[in-house]
Amino acid sequence: MKLHTIITAFLTLALTAASLAKAPSDVDATSSSASEAEALAAWQKVYEVFSHPRCANCHVPEDNIPRWSGPSYGLTQGEWLNHGINITGGESRIGAESIPCMACHQSTNAELPHAPPGAPTWRLAPVEMVWWKKSSQEICQQIKDPKRNGGRSLQEVADHIGHDALVQWGWAPGPGREPAPYSSEEVVNFLESWRVAGAPCPAPTE
Amino acid sequence: MKKKLSVNGVQHTVDVDPSTPLLWVLREQLALTGTKFGCGIAQCGACTVMIDGVPIRSCVLPLASLEGRQVMTIEGLAPSDEKLHPLQQAWIEHQVPQCGYCQSGQLMSAAALLARNPEPTDAEIDGAMQGNICRCGMYGRIRKAIKSAATSRIAQSELHTFDKTDEASDE
Ligand code: FES
Ligand code: FES
Numbered sequence: 001m002k003l004h005t006i007i008t009a010f011l012t013l014a015l016t017a018a019s020l021a022k023a024p025s026d027v028d029a030t031s032s033s034a035s036e037a038e039a040l041a042a043w044q045k046v047y048e049v050f051s052h053p054r055c056a057n058c059h060v061p062e063d064n065i066p067r068w069s070g071p072s073y074g075l076t077q078g079e080w081l082n083h084g085i086n087i088t089g090g091e092s093r094i095g096a097e098s099i100p101c102m103a104c105h106q107s108t109n110a111e112l113p114h115a116p117p118g119a120p121t122w123r124l125a126p127v128e129m130v131w132w133k134k135s136s137q138e139i140c141q142q143i144k145d146p147k148r149n150g151g152r153s154l155q156e157v158a159d160h161i162g163h164d165a166l167v168q169w170g171w172a173p174g175p176g177r178e179p180a181p182y183s184s185e186e187v188v189n190f191l192e193s194w195r196v197a198g199a200p201c202p203a204p205t206e
Numbered sequence: 207m208k209k210k211l212s213v214n215g216v217q218h219t220v221d222v223d224p225s226t227p228l229l230w231v232l233r234e235q236l237a238l239t240g241t242k243f244g245c246g247i248a249q250c251g252a253c254t255v256m257i258d259g260v261p262i263r264s265c266v267l268p269l270a271s272l273e274g275r276q277v278m279t280i281e282g283l284a285p286s287d288e289k290l291h292p293l294q295q296a297w298i299e300h301q302v303p304q305c306g307y308c309q310s311g312q313l314m315s316a317a318a319l320l321a322r323n324p325e326p327t328d329a330e331i332d333g334a335m336q337g338n339i340c341r342c343g344m345y346g347r348i349r350k351a352i353k354s355a356a357t358s359r360i361a362q363s364e365l366h367t368f369d370k371t372d373e374a375s376d377e
Contacts, residue, residue: 084249086336098333099315103261104248110266115247118266 039197042190047136049187050143054170054180058124059131064089066124067132072177093124109174117177119169126150140201154199158191209269213238214282224270229253231269232279240280240310244339251338254311255279261318280310283317293317296355304342312338316352325356 049055053070060067065088069080090097105122125131128148131139142148149157161167162184170180182190194200211218213236220235227246232238232255241264244252248263255264256278283291290298293316303309312335319326319334326334331349340348 085339088333090333098330099337100260103254103337104263104266106267107271108268110247112247114249115266 035197036200039194039200040202042194042197043140043200043202044136045182045190046187046194047139049170049180049182050131050139051134051136052170052180054173054177056131056133059129060089060124061130061132062127064091064093064124064127070178089124093126094122109169109172111175113176117169117174120165122166135205136202137204140199144199144201154191154195158188158195161191162188209273211269211272211277212275213277214279215276220269222269225268227265228255228267228269228272228277229264232264232277238279238281242307242310244308244311249339250308251311251315252308254314254338256314256318259318259321261315278314280313283313291317292355292358293320293351296351296358299354300347300351302344302347302351304344308338308340308342312340312348316348316355320352320356326352328353 050059053067053072057067057069066083067080068083069075073081075081087095088098089095089101095101095103101122101124104116106116106118107120109117129142129150131142134142143157144154146152150160152160168184171184173179207224208219208221209224211220211231213232218236220231222231222235229241229243229246232241233243241255242252243265244250246265248266251263253263253265254261256262257267257272257275259276259278284294285291291313293313297303297309297313302312315335315338319331323330323334328349331352335345335348335352
């Protein structure tokens with residue numbers, strides 16, 4: 001009886017100790033997966049913005065052709081056109097080789113319907129920053145790679161989103177064009193929550 | 207509001223709302239009607255002028271953005287009253303204009319091209335001229351005329367007409 005009590009007490013102690021020893025890592029695991037889930041949710045909102053026509057139409061691949069996509073062009077999800085009149089940004093990404101972007105895109109939005117939008121500088125994003133038709137995972141990896149994000153830390157990326165005049169244009173694109181979702185302040189906050197939680201990238205999509 | 211404006215090397219002072227597109231300042235304030243209105247929304251190229259040597263659609267360019275910049279219109283393209291710009295000469299030789307409405311815009315885009323690229327290939331000509339629409343379809347003649355201006359000896363020595371910035375004034 002005495003032995004049984006001792007064994008029971010020992011087992012209880014051992015189990016308690018084991019459960020005590022296990023508890024913190026479970027908590028950690030739960031909170032880290034919760035924070036990873038939150039971080040991925042924050043990233044998803046960033047992706048919603050980066051893949052929006054106001055951003056992705058000019059983050060195009062090596063063909064250097066600006067795209068026209070989105071409801072502002074009467075197109076549904078997945079449909080797109082090349083920029084009218086066979087325009088190309090060229091390797092310079094500012095049209096220096098043919099027609100400069102600034103031939104039509106001035107420093108402010110033109111106010112008439114279908115007239116060109118404008119910002120202090122108007123250009124395609126550097127070719128290594130392609131977002132057009134890229135998955136959430138691909139853009140996530142690109143944005144974290146200083147070789148492909150303009151040599152920026154993630155804080156500098158957020159600062160760029162918060163202050164660059166052409167990026168800001170995405171939320172004030174002029175008449176007839178749908179602005180990018182959220183606000184630039186919100187996107188900066190999404191980026192920050194994602195960064196402090198370790199900046200995880202989503203799994204690849206099929 | 208009074209604004210200073212340099213056009214074809216001449217300083218002007220105009221009194222208009224600074225948001226007024228340059229096209230209307232040229233046509234209505236300065237009576238330089240060689241620059242044409244086609245669409246008013248930067249889609250046709252008829253209103254093309256050069257700003258500091260770059261071809262720009264004047265119909266969407268607010269006057270406010272022109273402080274300290276040099277505007278050249280079709281009226282300023284020829285080096286003198288007696289002499290045409292090599293492109294204008296080639297335009298006559300190849301009988302480019304039909305109705306003529308698009309032609310001052312075509313010439314300004316072509317002049318900007320040759321100023322930065324004196325010997326353009328066909329593809330480079332097409333690239334630079336694709337924003338200038340010709341309702342009469344004179345694209346083949348435009349390309350030929352640009353090529354012949356580019357290869358003429360006169361062209362080689364006189365393409366950089368934008369150096370002609372004698373600061374005369376209308377005041
Ligand atoms: S009138 Fe300016 S481009 Fe058509
Ligand atoms: S000559 Fe008629 S529109 Fe070009």
